[in-house]
Each structure stands twice: as structure tokens, then as C-alpha cells.
Amino acid sequence: MKRILGSLQARTTLLVVAVTSAVWISASAAMWLDTRRELAMLLDAHLTQAASFLATGRRGEDEELEHGRSAVMRPYAPRVAFQVFDRSTLQSKSGDAPSEPFVPLDSQESALTTVEVKGTAWRVFSATTSDRDVRIIVAEQVAARNDIALAVLRSTLWPMLLALPLLAATVIFAVRGGLRPMKRLGDTLAARLPTALDPIPTGNTPAEMRPMVEALNGLFGRIRDLLDSERRFTADAAHELRTPIAAIRAQAQAAFTVVDAVARQHALRSTIEGCDRAARLIDQLLFLARLESGVTPDFAMLDMADLARQVLAEATPNALIKEQHLELEAPEPYPVAGSTDLLRALIRNLVDNAIRYSQMGARISVTLGREDGRTVVAIEDTGPGLDESERLRLGDRFYRGKASQASGSGLGWSIARRIAELHRLEVAVDRSPELGGLRVRLTFPSR
């Protein structure tokens, strides 16, 4: 049943046939009731008429009556009956009428009743003549009435029973024709190559199907964008890995080629450094791929001040190598909702960038504060900063600033931006009014 209802065609056909049948059956029922009522009234009138006829034609005309009745009423003869009583003596009766009166004779009233005699229901009319001596009873079997009503009903039901299968066939045919565009769409989709993501033309699509086709086209578009960005990412990643690998190769080959022992040591050390750099690049690529795979991280309440303190502590050795000064200004705890690991990676990336792209002896400060009840983290440095065109390209994967002499991959920003998106942070990049270098401001959403 479930399978059948799964088909739109079967569903529509069933529904149409069921509704038609229901309408037909209720119409027949109404007709049945109506016919029975009309019939009852008509036949009751006949009974009454027959009784009065008996009363007026009683004297010496029995013979003739008998004759007329037999001609006209023969098919109904066993089903109609009459009795004529003079006081309580049966004077005459039809052949198949019982000798006992259908109804008690004590009543003088004229009345129509239904009685049961020996298991057969009779419709009975009884009346008394005007001289109050003779009681006339006319009866008719109820079953006879029902047979007439049934015959009427049958004559209306027959065409219906014949028409129903025809109707079903027509509906199936019509539904199939109506649903043909849908089947065509299905065939088109089934025949599509997985790489074909161009929109389905909507020119002659029926209005009902247009929203579906448009939704599909929208989906195709989104998948195409996603694939494009994946392809770009793979291509960029491959290119970006070429340089560290070229460096490793050049250094290793130089180690083979140079004669000088000190130069060879240097080349070998550089080979290892190159391997570390390639490994870090791959780590970042994997991290970014995980971030972009759409997995939502678990959020918890954490203290941003505490987290920033940890990140700066970890970054201090790197800053010391470049004789840079790290500062943290976080006068109180700043509770925010987020993923500790991701927010740490975010702050670490920004601080690492500041260290990497700022000159020897630069100042790098991280400041926490509140604006309109929202927590703001600002990372500023005294480095060269970025001009506007460079700021716009920040977050392009692998983009490094124009003046960049440092060996970054440019992935740090992509990672930072993605983490910020996941936490719905507002990111603003401008020139630090105090330190003159780059300023990155992260504003948390209000709670």
C-alpha cells in the first residue's frame, strides 16, 4: 500500500476514483431514500383508493372485481390482499388473504399500519364504511415495495459500475500525460554526468515544477562554486608546496656539490629547515581543510584574557629571537563562547603574523576591551602594516603582503578568517593609530 501511495500517478488515480465512487454512492443512497418515500406515499394512496373502490363496488359486483383484479394485478396477486368483514364475520377476501383480520376489528378509525403476519410484513389500510357495519382491510406485502425501490436503484447503479473502470482508465491516462514533464525532468537528471553542473533550462517547464527546477539549479550553482573553490585550493596548494620542495632539493643538491665543509653543513641544515617548513605548510593546509569541511566545533564558555596570556607566552621565544616586545593588556576576565582550540589558533596566527612581518625590535600588543558590552580583541604592531589593496587581498589563500620577505605561507590569514566566521566575529583590519603598523580587531557577538 505504501508503495502504491508512493507513486503520484497511483495516488491521483485512487483519489479520483474513490471520490467519484463516494459521490455516486451517496447520490444513490439519497435516491434510494427518496424513491422509497415517494413509493410509500404513492402505494399508500393506491391502498386507500383500492379500499374505497371495494366499499363502493361491494354489492353484487364481486364477480366483476375479481375479474378486473386478475387482469391488471396478476403479477402482484400473491403480494396484495383484501378482507371484508361485516361486523366480525368475514364476508369476502382475496384468495391468498388469511381468514383472520390483519388488524383488530374493534377500531372504527381509518388507519394505515404495518403489521407482521406469519413472518411477512404487510402494509395495511383499514376503513369502515359509512354505515359502520362493514370493515374493509386492504394489505400489500412490504417486500413488494422494496423490490420496486431496488429495481429503480439497480437501474441507476448498473451504468455506474460499468463507468467506474472506464473512469479509472481515463484518469490513469490523463495523470500519466499530466506528469510527463516530471518524468522528462527525471530522465534529464538521470542522464546527467556528475560533472555537468550547468543549470537546467526553465523555458517550457510547467509552472508547478518551476520552483523545484529553480531550486535544483540553485543547488547546481552552489556545488559548482564549491568545486571551483576546491579546485583552486588544490592548485594553489600544489603550487605553494613547490617552492619549499624546490628549496629542499636545491639545498640537498648543494650539499652534494659544494666542497667546503662549512658550506655543506649550512646546506644540510637548510635542507632540514626546508622540510620543517613544508611540514608546517601541510599542517596548515590540513587544518584549513578541516575548518572548511563544515564541521561545527563544540562551543564552551572561556576566558579570552587567559587564552591570550597563554598564546603570548608561547610566542615569546620567537619574538625574543627578533628582539621584539610583546604586551598584553587585559585588566579583567573576558568570558566568551567559543572553541578553545580554534580561538587559540586564531590569536596565535595573528600574533605569529605580527612577529613574522614586523621588523627587529618591533612592539606587538594585544589589547582586550569591551564595546557596547561586546568583547573586543585588538592585535597591533609597529611593523610596516598593509596598504588598502593588500588589506583587501588578505585572507586570499596563500596571499602574502607585497613587501613580504618572511617565509610565511599566507595560509595563516585564511585560517584566522575561517575561525572568525565560525565564531561570528567581526574582523576589522586597519592601521594602528598608536603603533603605526597593522591593527586587527576582533569583535565578539553580543551575548
Add this chain to the structure above:
Amino acid sequence: MRILLAEDDRLLGDGIQAGLRALGFQVDWVRDGFATERELRAQTYSAVVLDLGLPHRDGLEVLLALRAEGNAVPVLVLTARDAIGERIRGLDTGADDYVVKPVDLHELAARLRALIRRSHGQPRDRLQVQDVSLDPAAHQVHQGGRSIPTSAREFDLLHALMLNAGRVLSREQLEQHLYSWGQEIESNAIEVHVHHLRRKLGAAAIQTVRGVGYVMPVRPAIE
């Protein structure tokens, strides 16, 4: 042979410089587009190894400006981009060769030698002037079938003279050819090397043009 290496990646530049030096090149290394242009204007190089992704000024822009100025120095483009369109663009802009990272140092050296040779109209790698033949790849000099041992400087000097056989090279030109930055040049260094070469190849092999420089005649001078 003096090469300008323009590469912004520290490790890669360092490795190529060390490797090419070990293979007999004098290598000056610059790390951005401005420095590349500056050095190409100031110095004479046998060839340039140019990375396209340079900071400040893109490698292609540098190349375009260089050719616009009429500088015909052989340029070998080194890049991470291997799309065919990029290569065509690079070669059309005026690059003489195009190498995709990572590159084998020996291949890079061979390509540079080929570029330098072609830029001097030499169809073969082995140079032959008078009865002297020089193999830049093997770093060997022969005279009349006899192997002549030379020091690295003597070899480079002879290489420069043979590449420009029949043309006079000034002392400054020879110095630029022999020494990269920061190497101390003694005032009479060229004279000393020429002196040693004459002793090995015969006095007539290299001639002095007083007040102008030195020349290796295509045919030996009649003594």
C-alpha cells in the same frame, strides 16, 4: 660566468646560490623586484635566473621593463606556476627559458650555459678558438689535444675571452664577469690571471690592447 639570481624565498635562493657557485658560476642573489632592476642596470651579467613571484615588483614586470630598455641579457624564468598559458606569457614577454620548480641544479646550470652560449652566437657548448678548446660543463681546457690545467679564475677569464673571441674586453668588464659582490678584487688581479694563461697557452693566445683591454684573436697572431 656571473649570474643574477632573483628569488624571494630565502631557503631556495640560498640553495641555488650555493649549488651554482659550486658548479662554477659567480652568483649575485637579490630578493625583490626593485633590487633586480637596480642590479641589472648597474652590472653586467651573463644570465639572470628570475622568479616570477617577486615582492614589490613582479618578475614579469621586471622582464618587460628590461626588454623595453633594450637589455638582451639571457633570462631564465623560475616559477611554481606550470600552466601552459603562464609559460607562453613568460616566453612572449622576453624570457629565454622557462623552468618549473623544483629544478635540478645540474639542469639549471646546463640551461644557463646553453643560454649564455647562444647569446654569444655559439651553436655548441664546447668553445674552440685558435687551437684552444674549452668545455664549460666539464670545466676543461685543451690545446692541440693536450689537457691544460687551469684555476677557477683562469678558466672563467679564458671562458669570457673565448665567448667574445675577436672582441676587446676591458679590465672592468672582465672583473664584472669574474667576481660577484663582496669579493675583494686586487687591482692587478686580471693582469696576473692573463699572465698565467699566457704561460700555459703561449704568449700569442691573448693579446693586450694598450689602454683598452684584452682580446683573444680568432686566428693566432703572426709572430
